[in-house]
Amino acid sequence: MRALRMIKAELSTKAGRIFTAAAIVAVILPLVVRDQFFINAMMLVYMYSIIALAWNLMNGYTGLLSFGHAVFFGIGAYTLMLLLYRGVTPWIGMLLGGLLSAGFAFLLGVPFSRLRSHWFALGTLVLGEIFLIVFANWRAVGGALGLDQPRRFLLSPPSIYWLNYARPTPYYYLALGILGLELLSLYAILNSRPGYFFQAIREDEEAAMASGINVTLYKCISMAISGFFTGVAGGIYTVRFGYIDPYAVFSMMRISVYPVIAGLIGGVYSLIGPMIGSLIFVPTAEYLRAIVGGTLGSRFQGVHFASFGIVLLIISMRIPEGLMGWLEMRGLLKPLMASGGGGDER
Amino acid sequence: MDRIWLQDMTWQEAEEIVAKSRGIILLPVGSVEQHGLHLPLGTDTYLAIGLAGGILSTFYYVIPEVGGRFCMLSFVIVVLGGFGSLLGTFLGGLIIGVAEEISAIFIPPVMKDVVAFILFLLILMLKPSGLFGEGGR
Numbered sequence: 001m002r003a004l005r006m007i008k009a010e011l012s013t014k015a016g017r018i019f020t021a022a023a024i025v026a027v028i029l030p031l032v033v034r035d036q037f038f039i040n041a042m043m044l045v046y047m048y049s050i051i052a053l054a055w056n057l058m059n060g061y062t063g064l065l066s067f068g069h070a071v072f073f074g075i076g077a078y079t080l081m082l083l084l085y086r087g088v089t090p091w092i093g094m095l096l097g098g099l100l101s102a103g104f105a106f107l108l109g110v111p112f113s114r115l116r117s118h119w120f121a122l123g124t125l126v127l128g129e130i131f132l133i134v135f136a137n138w139r140a141v142g143g144a145l146g147l148d149q150p151r152r153f154l155l156s157p158p159s160i161y162w163l164n165y166a167r168p169t170p171y172y173y174l175a176l177g178i179l180g181l182e183l184l185s186l187y188a189i190l191n192s193r194p195g196y197f198f199q200a201i202r203e204d205e206e207a208a209m210a211s212g213i214n215v216t217l218y219k220c221i222s223m224a225i226s227g228f229f230t231g232v233a234g235g236i237y238t239v240r241f242g243y244i245d246p247y248a249v250f251s252m253m254r255i256s257v258y259p260v261i262a263g264l265i266g267g268v269y270s271l272i273g274p275m276i277g278s279l280i281f282v283p284t285a286e287y288l289r290a291i292v293g294g295t296l297g298s299r300f301q302g303v304h305f306a307s308f309g310i311v312l313l314i315i316s317m318r319i320p321e322g323l324m325g326w327l328e329m330r331g332l333l334k335p336l337m338a339s340g341g342g343g344d345e346r
Numbered sequence: 347m348d349r350i351w352l353q354d355m356t357w358q359e360a361e362e363i364v365a366k367s368r369g370i371i372l373l374p375v376g377s378v379e380q381h382g383l384h385l386p387l388g389t390d391t392y393l394a395i396g397l398a399g400g401i402l403s404t405f406y407y408v409i410p411e412v413g414g415r416f417c418m419l420s421f422v423i424v425v426l427g428g429f430g431s432l433l434g435t436f437l438g439g440l441i442i443g444v445a446e447e448i449s450a451i452f453i454p455p456v457m458k459d460v461v462a463f464i465l466f467l468l469i470l471m472l473k474p475s476g477l478f479g480e481g482g483r
Binding site: 111114115119122123125126127129130133134136137 | 418421422425454456457459460463464466467470471474
């Protein structure tokens with residue numbers, strides 16, 4: 001396996017060792033830290049990282065800027081919840097949710113591959129709004145009130161089959177495991193033929209077409225892979241919080257715009273950039289919400305959002321290439337994991 | 347800010363409420379009068395109530411997110427009309443407004459924005475430059 005050999009080579013570099021160490025720390029973290037709030041925040045980091053990485057496959061690698069990932073997220077979340085009502089285990093629900101999302105994303109790619117750059121962004125933005133309005137008024141799936149976990153599911157003792165724990169640790173490992181799988185599969189994809197096709201499409205669509213790449217098909221594939229992982233992330237959200245409503249899972253601000261921010265902070269032209277972005281963004285947001293929101297929030301509602309907006313403004317003005325790009329440009333970091341920015345392993 | 351019907355109260359209750367409230371009280375008053383055969387006798391009263399309600403709405407239902415919907419709709423309108431075209435934007439606004447209101451007859455009125463958004467997607471796909479705009483997608 002070529003991909004496996006390449007991963008092995010990556011991990012033997014200095015940056016690769018840091019990455020391995022970070023992965024080990026992530027695995028043993030819940031055994032050492034007892035702070036449940038922290039574990040929950042880290043679980044959210046992984047969940048958002050999954051979305052951000054999936055989003056970046058489309059934006060950073062295929063050149064499709066999406067503002068509508070909440071659609072895929074919501075489809076995954078609703079699929080799992082509706083299957084729970086039929087007594088299906090969340091594991092299958094999560095997989096089916098991902099597949100349904102992927103299928104939808106693939107079909108969506110057919111008309112959407114006609115759209116370029118900001119037109120694509122506008123189209124996805126509007127699509128998210130359509131889904132929000134439709135689900136908020138669709139009685140059969142709970143309407144604006146959303147869906148609660150089935151009662152018998154809630155009352156049965158915690159088990160790995162139903163994934164109905166109260167503490168965040170099992171979900172932490174669930175999200176971490178899926179994030180690991182996603183990283184590996186994206187790495188393998190990006191270093192194989194489709195991955196190079198994606199990047200060719202990003203660089204120049206006409207040239208890619210002239211080179212014999214089926215642009216529409218590969219855009220659809222890129223969207224399907226992205227949709228799959230985002231849908232699975234939606235499933236994680238559902239099993240963790242046990243309650244979904246359209247304003248949460250189809251939220252433009254909290255789901256769709258989120259990976260854009262993570263990409264902005266971490267850098268979009270590297271595989272793990274959005275993950276680093278999430279690692280900075282989510283804990284900051286969570287703790288700002290708990291501390292600033294807790295103390296000043298009663299007087300100034302949403303003050304943590306405002307303080308956050310200011311941080312983002314500064315970042316986008318000072319380091320537009322993202323943290324990873326900034327580090328690479330200063331030679332502080334060799335490109336970790338071969339990326340669109342030109343890895344040293346290829 | 348409550349809406350209280352004066353006619354449902356005794357005068358003691360009305361007095362009490364007036365004494366307790368520190369804000370402005372809008373008291374719609376109208377005469378009972380016939381206005382042609384097609385209008386009820388209370389027309390003047392209803393007009394006054396409507397006016398009071400109108401004034402109320404100018405400072406009643408305002409939330410920070412209220413602009414979001416208009417923001418999206420104005421996007422839709424500008425793309426429909428075409429970027430950089432004043433006439434197109436004007437006509438786009440007319441088309442979207444009429445399309446939304448007509449569609450509200452056939453589908454639940456809360457869903458009428460969906461019609462505007464689907465129209466927007468269709469324009470993006472079929473004629474990305476809009477009705478009067480220049481340039482491609």
